[in-house]
Amino acid sequence: MGVCDAIRHNAPVGKPNAMSAPHLPKLSGINPPIPVSTQTSVPPPDVPGSLLQDRLAGWVSELTTLQELTESLARTSTLDSALHELLGAGAALVGARRGLLVLEPGDAGGPSRTVGLGLTHAELGHIETVPRRATAHGRFLDGLPDTGGPQASPDILGDPGLDPRSREVALRLGYAACYAQPLTTPAAGRLGVAVWLYDEPAEPLERQRHLVGLYGRHASQHLVRLLELERARADAAVIREELLPARLPPVPGVRLAVRHRTTPRGGGDWYDALPLPDNALGLSVGSVNGSGPSALAAVGRLRAALRAYAVLEGEDPVAVLSDLELLVRLTADPAGSATALYAYCEPGHRTILLAGAGHAPPLVTGDLRTEFVETSLSAPLGMLSCWEAPSVEFSPLSGETVLLYTDGLLRRTGGPTDHAFARLRAAAAGVPRALRLDPGAVADHVLGAVLPGGPEREDGPEDVVVLAVRFD
Structure with missing residues (x-):
């Protein structure tokens, strides 16, 4: 049952008061009714109204936060700024403080980028030494089976089949769990994948997964537009360089x-x-x-x-x-x-x-x-x-x-x-x-x-x- 269903289920009989009727925020490109996990199911009608209002207020707050994050992302005008914004906003939604985002368009048209959140350039280098088949984001980027959706690894070190290099890097960098969100669009296909890291064994709640999924779909559409712009600029730069002298004559x-x-x-x-x-x-x-x-x-x-x-x-x-x-x-x-x-x-x-x-x-x-x-x-x-x-x-x-x-x-x-x-x-x-x-x-x-x-x-x-x- 979603937010709107809960409102309808508990609506008073008769004509509601226009001033007191609940109104959900309208989000551009986002459908307000969201599925609710078993952890946040709507209570039966005999549950006190104050508890129901608290639940509704929490859902509205999450939707408002999602709207603010998507608006902030829409204000980015360069590919690099959008990647960093996406990575930071996703971390806030899933409750992580570190992560990385790998941009690797499936059409092989480039550009390819790797950006980090709370990770140094050297730490990103350590993660890149892990075989791609041993990481959730690497398997998705390689198009391996059963990697089309989000992938949670709630206890990396407790995985008996963990690759030795994966264990070594996780211990070195101090992370114990991760959550990977693919970035795709129906038209452009694969764009890349965002990965958020947890210091302790953990995984996002169902409602957190849903919110970051909504955000990821919106972000992917924005990335497609910026990718097209970046490629057009790169093409123009190549043409411009060809039109000018390759070197000055001696x-x-x-x-x-x-x-x-x-x-x-x-x-x-x-x-x-x-x-x-x-x-x-x-x-x-x-x-x-x-x-x-x-x-x-x-x-x-x-x-x-x-x-x-x-x-x-x-x-x-x-x-x-x-x-x-x-x-x-x-x-x-x-x-x-x-x-x-x-x-x-x-x-x-x-x-x-x-x-x-x-x-x-x-x-x-x-x-x-x-x-x-x-x-x-x-x-x-x-x-x-x-x-x-x-x-x-x-x-x-x-x-x-x-x-x-x-x-x-x-x-x-x-x-x-x-x-x-x-x-x-x-x-x-x-x-x-x-x-x-x-x-x-x-x-x-x-x-x-x-x-x-x-x-x-x-x-x-x-x-x-x-x-x-x-x-x-």
Whole structure:
């Protein structure tokens, strides 16, 4: 008999009072009536009403707790955070304080993860040394018979058929019982399994099993959505890496380094370094509107076209960008508009000739100066019926580093544009003298000083590219 059945069984004859009639919480995706174990069966009608009310209050409290846990899980937006949330909530429902969760999708599409609760990385490693066939979660992951549902091991050390390695690890880590809850959905199949560990021989009550089962089904659906998102991000990352140079070319007279930080969805910032005849070097950075697959496709088209134009007429940056502008207009590129900066560099003469289309100016930094290169104002590609802006030539000094960067570096500061430029200049001027010999160290210092949350923050709103060129 469930909660609703108990209410109906003990309902008074006649029309109930609307204010005093019991109401159960409505849970999203969860059916309120739950089966009750023999330990919590509804008493007969002659049981005092106060006891029945206490039982009903306990069931309502459990349902409310379940709702709160599912809402907390729904707020997680990354796979790792969801796994940790699921493991902790399940431990609360079954009365355990330690556990582990193994994510191993049955379609072999990855990703595979193992996270722990109250277990160190080394302790998780000890558990992984136990043969899979000797553990409840391993048998489920391997698809062995009779492993499709929850598995309780109430007295691990008292099991006469226990694998010797299982006994050794249990004694070493100090657990005596476990409860395994498979994570599956009808559509996706096997996702993984959560295991909770008890310090003493024990197993969850029937009502605890039912609650964690409800929670596990809801959690599995949430994990499927996050898995799809994680896989899409991984695919976008692979495509993005294929669209950018695998390595920067070695060119006498300069040393190159690049730092590329992307948004989870994959943005449209790009860079390139192309060796040209006579030991010259073509350098470019740029960005397209938007993010995701369409932005990545636009990046591939623009970068490939700019490379071709640089080979044909690389000594004239204005001609290179004019050709790129014409291509954008004639092909009706879905990027809509894009910014780009192209620089023709002759390291032997320490000269750079550059032109920009709606792009931020380079920054030159060294022991004697830190200043922005004065470039002419120009519209982004695709914004005008005809684009042309004069080029600018400048000569870096020996030992100076030129920073080419995308607008995302400025926008990630979160402040007005003039403040962002000032912050960038101050960061470059503050590079310690010992770090100035390495362009990569210069780029790392600038990113660490400019970006809120540090350069490794992965949830930033903008892509960032910093291409550092140090002249010997």
